[in-house]
Amino acid sequence: MPKSISDLRRKRRQSSKSPKTRRQIESEWYQSKEWRTVREESRREQRQKDEDRIISVFEELENATSSDLYEFLTHKKQYPLCNHCLEEGFITVGNVCDHIIPIKRGGAKLDKSNLQWLCHDCHAIKSGKEAH
Numbered sequence: 001m002p003k004s005i006s007d008l009r010r011k012r013r014q015s016s017k018s019p020k021t022r023r024q025i026e027s028e029w030y031q032s033k034e035w036r037t038v039r040e041e042s043r044r045e046q047r048q049k050d051e052d053r054i055i056s057v058f059e060e061l062e063n064a065t066s067s068d069l070y071e072f073l074t075h076k077k078q079y080p081l082c083n084h085c086l087e088e089g090f091i092t093v094g095n096v097c098d099h100i101i102p103i104k105r106g107g108a109k110l111d112k113s114n115l116q117w118l119c120h121d122c123h124a125i126k127s128g129k130e131a132h
């Protein structure tokens with residue numbers, strides 16, 4: 001007995017479940033326990049380093065204001081400094097953990113030496129450049 005059109009449609013719908021996109025796979029990875037653990041370790045280590053050197057950094061930077069320092073010291077989530085802002089002479093809380101060499105260019109995913117902390121603005125600029 002031939003299948004009805006609706007049977008065929010149903011079957012097609014079930015089998016056409018699309019494979020995951022790269023974006024989906026990436027975003028699932030960023031939820032993984034390994035990544036979250038390494039990220040958290042990196043945050044703590046970098047924060048401690050930045051706290052230890054913040055006064056000397058602050059004295060060296062011409063553009064830094066005491067409100068920048070205050071923001072860093074009182075930031076509830078205890079993030080490190082934004083690495084790129086620091087290079088430009090600004091003190092900004094860096095709350096995005098970035099892969100220095102992007103994963104898609106072969107950068108190590110879970111190696112803390114490939115991680116840096118950036119503010120949202122610097123991260124958006126860096127990701128924008130990488131996309132080109």
Ligand SMILES: [Zn+2]
Nearest residue numbers: 082085119122
């Ligand atoms: Zn920044």
